[in-house]
Amino acid sequence: MHEQTDAYEEKRLEILKSCRLLDSIPDYAFDRIVLTLKEVCQVPIALFGLMDQHREWFKAKIGCDLTEAPRETSYCNVALKRQQILIIPDTLQDPVFKDQPRYLKEQLVRFYAGVPLITPDGYGLGVLCIIDFIPRELTPGQLLTMTELARQVVIEIQKRRVIESISRQTQERISHQRKDRFFLKLGIGFGLVIVLRFISVLPSLWTNSRFQTLSQWVIHTQEVLTKINELKLSLQGAQLAVRNYTILNNRATNLSYYSAHLKNIYRHLDQLDALTQDNPNQRPDVKQLRLLLIHDNEILNQLIHGIDRQDFNTVQKIYSSQEALSVVSDLLQTLERIEGRELVLLDQRQQAFRTSEKLNPVIIWTNFSITLLILIVILVWIYHEIRLRYHGESQANRQEEFLEVTLASIGDAVMMTDANETITLMNPVAEVLTDWPHQEAVGQKFSTVLNLINTETQAFYPSPVVAAISSQVNQFLHDGVSLVRRNGETIDVDDSCAPIIGANGLVAGCVMVFRDISEQRRQEEQMTQTLQREQEINSLKNSFISMVSHEFRTPLTSIFSSTELLASFDGQAHPERQDKHLQRIYTSIRRLEQMLDDVLLIGRVESGKLQFQPELMNLELVIEDIVEAIQSGIGRHHQIKANFDNVVEPVFMDAKLIKFIFTNLLSNAVKYSLPMHPVELSVGIVNTGIEIQVIDHGIGIPAEDLPKLFRTFQRASNVGNIHGTGLGLSIVKTCVDLHGGSIEVESVLDQGTRFKVWLPNHSTTLPKVGSPELINTAN
Template sequence: MQLAPIPKNEKKRLLSLHTLGLLDTMPEKRFDVITRAAVRIFRVPICTLTLIDARREWFKSCQGLKKYENARAISFCGHALLANKIFVIPDTKKDARFSDNPMVVNKPYIRFYAGVPIMSTDGERVGVFCIKDIEPREFSKNDMVMLKELAYWAEMEVNFHNLSSALRQEGEISLKLEGKVTKLIKFDELQKKSKKTLLNVMEDLEKTNSLLAIGKARDKAIFESIGDGMIITNNKRKITFFNKSAEEITGLKMSDVVDRHISEVIKMGDEKGNSISENQLPIRLALSTKKKITTLVNISSLYFNTKKVRRFPVTITVTPFLNKNEIVGAILIFRDITKEKETEKIKTEFIANATHELRTPLAIIKGNTDLALRRGKKDPKFTKNALLEINNEIKHLSNILSEMEILTLDNKENKLAIYNNRVNLNDLLRKIVRRLESIAQEKNMSIDFKKEQIDFFIFGNKEHLEKLFLNVIKNAINYGKNNGKISIKMLKEKDTIKTEITDNGIGISKEDLPKIFKRFFKSEKAHKYSSDKHSGLGLAISKRVTEEHGGNIEVKSIEGKGSTFTVSLPVLNEKILKDKKE
């Protein structure tokens, strides 16, 4: 590890730092708003405005860290302080200077760093404005420009107090001097006073320009931190600003669209692809009525006339901005709602399928109940059979509701259950095999599960994991051949435990293979082969549970010969578990 270097002018630098009067002061909103903006703009977990003291780095503003200071010797900012340009480390583990740094190998596990030196008014380097990430990443030229602008904003705020004090002191001195001046003012004295007045005006102008620069940087940072796409136009509908989210959503760069008429870049149509007339465009309506316009979600689609046209549904809000009741331009905010539309579609299909699945057992229950009520006294045996059938349907109904509960469970809540339970995967599978052996024996099938020499542990929701493997193994039995064999094998690859479940059953057709993990999917061939009642949710649940544990499930199958399902789950060590909980 390379320690942070000490500059030759360290004494002079420290004097400038302490003159600022910022060390060990309380947090201030004017600094925190900048670091919060940086976290949103760059989507990083950590941002600090760091002041470099003699033996420590101290954070005047800090997002994402609990400690407000660290040792200077091991700090990243100690290195960035002396850089003549933005100091960027794309991957700390690949940089010999930092690969064994305590902040890389231990919490907060820094993998990326970018910092810009902060100067005092006398040109001394007093600190660094930086961002940090726990994942390695690339840093583009546009990213560098934005980080420089935020750092400049922070630098102006750092020096603003001292500039104000200096101007105030100068004013007080001027007043004292003016009190001692005689009433007779000679021409040369008047000339000196005029010169001094001119200097004061120039200083006021410089101060005003600095405040304007701060305001401009602040506004840009706020616009860039908005998660929705933002486009600003002038009153002629020519684009003047295109924020980072708009770039990410559309694939266009601000340099590609600035000064172009918005109609050249953005076109609107309905869900069928029909163009919306010029008079009905939201931006046209906003500019003509001087009122805020919001589109209806269900009729609008936004697409861009790039080389590769992409069409997607959006919500759009256009707000005109005025100066003395004259239109200056408009702000268009848009959000890609593709996921919301897909979720709505899945939800509708889920409700429709669920209603169908629930209606069948309820109809059977009602039918048997009616028959039992009519013939119960005359035929006790029939009543008993009807009650048994009702009981079976209630179990089937209960199973469907249990499976639906897993599919609709809030993922955040379930994460807490995952990180709070340590599961022995070997024991879990042995328990499931014992439970299913009697069902397999009815078809003269054998389940081969060799006991591993070591136990494999993962952190997970035990009940859900049991459902995952129960569904896959039960499927292998249901669609396996008489006198067939099911093989279960576990192996560890790096930080992953793989469980392979292989059968020599009927297999899955190429047509059905892409659909088997979809909710309520039932293969016609499989349905004819097995008389066992199932909801069509089993494999969908197995996929959901695997993914909620950070793993994946795959299947390879040859029709008529059998299938192999492979469930891969990550091994979480105790250290990572502790960090996740914190």
């Protein structure tokens, strides 16, 4: 016995937690094992418990709703400490436990059996146990099954332990690889320096760009001021030309001057308008200036027109009118306002230009200093990464070696994939099971190497890796899944597939653990068949007891009552009544005899002692004897019509089995029909065999009873009080099968039933009667 030291217990709990089974959701694989254990051992409660530090937590349970129990008061704790199977046939009689009663569901536990679950490295994690509330013993077969199921539990635990270990190591390796991407980090570092250097140039470029922009703005403002001055000069020239045109004699020359100045005025005005498009403050005055110039031009034109007509009064009025004076005044004021704003704007832009000129060297030196500081930091970081690289490589190599040793040492096949379902790793067991060498399998898609199919339908089975990656939940294969190896061989497999979640919460791949369970599945099928057989036997026993208690009691009661009545008669009185009671006794005895014969025949069938012994026989004579016997018995009030169609030659069949077949079919036809409805029997040759049909017009058989009609002790649901054992049709089916024939039934409720029996006739392969071959064979 392993000494439970503190170091051992600490390591045991560490392994238990690494399996990640405590306080987890129900698991189909463990539930199936516990259910199988309960059915095999025929106990009310079966449990699979994991032993934590202070409690026993039940991962799988059947028959109770407990989630956990105290560890110290548990029988399982004793089994775990002993590290060997613990069986207590009767807790009240056991010398160790009789003074320590345990209760479950407020009932006293009288029987306990538990197998400790010990890992290959010697650590006990839990117990697989069964409990009953009555004393009992385990059969050798049950004990062997329990031990095997405990081994299966350990295998399932190891699978999950390996999956968690590989998943954890893979996450650490992925995380380390991300941290250890030295050259990537080095490239990023230098790239960052280049980017920062480029960024540092941007302020200088921005300063130069702003410097040029401010310079252009100053030039633009100066151009506006120039256009304003030119507009003033052109306006003054136009007014002077009109005045000279009025006073001087050289009117043609002055008029041409006026026209030239007028064109210049509008040209300068258009240029001024274009130059002030980006200045909303100037726009209203520029528009007002255009209107005033138009008005002033109209006044000047009136003066010229008045002079040309020699209308000096009109000229005098225009010169002295308030309107002419105000237009000229408004023109000058508007131009002065425009010019004043431009002068202020010019001063502001010149000031900004001088400030930008001073700021540019400061920005350049500041950016250079920041870039130098960042470069120093990056170089220090790169130096630190170089120091860590050596330690990281050493640790990664150790983890890689440990992973390879772990995968090579476990008994199950292990495969790993990336997030794209591409195989990245497989252990030697996986190579053997899939028939794919490691070097060829790595890089292939999962479904290419692990070709899974449904065992029953041979259809493609969906990839568990796809399901695990999409759902991020562990996947388990259902029953009936096979692996098609590379060489075409098919084996049964059982597996689990777990996603590998990276540090970023995304699926980085999957790890799949699987094994060959062909032998285990054969054992499970045998176990299932054994259980079904035992259940059928128990059902047959119950049906037999029910049949005996019912069917035997009726004739026995009739015999007993008739015997009592006969005993009360004297020898001479009532002879007809005596005959009636004697006949009743005879009929009841025959009925009992028939039931016993049927039961014994079923017994011979079950034990395999009923054999097919064919011989040459006259089928017509045999069936006529059967018909005659039934007509003289239960069918004495019925009419049986027999029709033989060209069946004259002897047939090669078992006469004994023929009697069983048609005695039961005709008896049932008579029993379930009224006397006024005849029973029809026809015999004919069909496909080198003999077809016999038995037709009645009785109560019929319900459609739901037809599929189970030939089972032992099975009777239709509408038979009512008509006596019967439920053995007849089972005997008929057995006898037909022994002949290698077939039987069909057609029935309509309340209209009748047709049984069609076809039996092969091998007499065509035998010598003719009287031939030398037959005589020599007989001799």
